[in-house]
Amino acid sequence: MFKKMPKKLVAPSILSADFANLEKEIKAVSEAGADWIHVDVMDGHFVPNITIGVPVVKSLKKVSPIPLDVHLMIDEPEKYIEQFVKAGSDYLTIHVEATKNPEAVLKQIRSLGAKAGITLRPGTAVSEVLSFLPLCDLVLVMTVEPGFGGQSFMHDQIVKIATLRAEIKKQNLQCLIEVDGGINAETAKLCHEADVFVAGSFVFGKDYKKAIAELKEG
Numbered sequence: 001m002f003k004k005m006p007k008k009l010v011a012p013s014i015l016s017a018d019f020a021n022l023e024k025e026i027k028a029v030s031e032a033g034a035d036w037i038h039v040d041v042m043d044g045h046f047v048p049n050i051t052i053g054v055p056v057v058k059s060l061k062k063v064s065p066i067p068l069d070v071h072l073m074i075d076e077p078e079k080y081i082e083q084f085v086k087a088g089s090d091y092l093t094i095h096v097e098a099t100k101n102p103e104a105v106l107k108q109i110r111s112l113g114a115k116a117g118i119t120l121r122p123g124t125a126v127s128e129v130l131s132f133l134p135l136c137d138l139v140l141v142m143t144v145e146p147g148f149g150g151q152s153f154m155h156d157q158i159v160k161i162a163t164l165r166a167e168i169k170k171q172n173l174q175c176l177i178e179v180d181g182g183i184n185a186e187t188a189k190l191c192h193e194a195d196v197f198v199a200g201s202f203v204f205g206k207d208y209k210k211a212i213a214e215l216k217e218g
């Protein structure tokens with residue numbers, strides 16, 4: 001008997017969706033097999049782009065049949081955690097570079113009842129997040145520089161996935177590994193040790209059902 005491969009989750013990033021029709025887009029990707037909706041929050045400080053904030057997350061929560069996976073690319077996330085959890089974030093991920101005290105912020109997310117995630121820029125060493133893994137439900141490996149959709153996948157980040165997988169095993173943790181940036185059918189295969197694939201332009205740029213199915217094959 002072959003050991004059954006664990007199922008991969010797909011989280012389409014609405015950054016590449018039609019912003020004038022988010023309800024329609026969310027329902028369409030949900031029906032096409034998406035597991036979570038990935039929501040990219042940018043503040044124009046931590047990254048050189050501004051996207052959406054708390055009121056939009058609150059509105060998305062009302063119409064989304066699947067969990068919201070909120071990726072905070074903002075400085076001092078501690079100032080906004082309570083608002084983002086109350087708005088309906090199921091997973092809330094912070095950047096290790098964005099706060100002086102990641103431990104406290106992760107504990108705060110969990111204490112408010114959401115799942116906590118940590119992530120890092122491509123230039124940050126993976127060793128910077130290892131000590132926080134026991135406080136996390138999710139660890140996100142950025143495979144592009146955060147800030148924009150549609151960039152090319154950075155192959156030199158793949159090694160971080162293996163390091164995290166080994167550490168999660170060693171510490172016997174339940175933490176999921178997610179990858180984000182330049183993910184398509186080919187690059188997802190290179191990240192086969194990950195559990196969750198975020199994809200913006202790949203999913204919203206074509207037949208949603210076909211794109212999601214291709215990622216799940218990975």
Ligand code: DX5
Nearest residue numbers: 013146147149150182200201
């Ligand atoms: C980039 C964001 C990503 C982005 C991915 O800062 O974190 O979630 O939307 O877009 P693609 O899949 O097009 O690289």
Ligand code: ZN
Nearest residue numbers: 040071180198
């Ligand atoms: Zn993201």
